[in-house]
Amino acid sequence: MFQVQIVEYDFETAYGGGPLSPTALDLLAARIIAEPKTRAKFIDDYGSGASPGTINAGNWQSSACALSNLDPQSFAACCAGIPQ
Numbered sequence: 001m002f003q004v005q006i007v008e009y010d011f012e013t014a015y016g017g018g019p020l021s022p023t024a025l026d027l028l029a030a031r032i033i034a035e036p037k038t039r040a041k042f043i044d045d046y047g048s049g050a051s052p053g054t055i056n057a058g059n060w061q062s063s064a065c066a067l068s069n070l071d072p073q074s075f076a077a078c079c080a081g082i083p084q
Contacts, residue, residue, distance in 0.1 A: 009045055022068070029067040032060070033082055039064070 011020045015038070017027050031038040043060055047053020055063045065078035 014041065014045065026068045029064050029069075029078075032064040032067075 011024070012018060015024075015028050015031070017024050028038075028042075032042045033039075039060060040057075042064065043053060043055055043057065046055050046063060061079055061082045062075075065075055065082070069075040069078045
């Protein structure tokens with residue numbers, strides 16, 4: 001029997017900036033915060049097409065900050081720096 005794997009998205013194709021790496025996640029987090037179009041794509045991809053997804057236009061900040069701020073202090077600083 002064959003298994004069919006459905007690829008929802010490819011990180012490099014979806015977000016540019018090269019293959020998935022710590023540097024690519026840092027850049028993506030900055031783009032999510034700064035660019036509404038990238039943010040909308042991230043929100044859509046994060047939910048994997050679920051409706052409603054777990055993050056949305058009103059609560060995306062912590063998910064974006066969690067991509068590259070792995071200690072409590074930098075995470076809190078990132079979230080505090082994003083306008084609500």
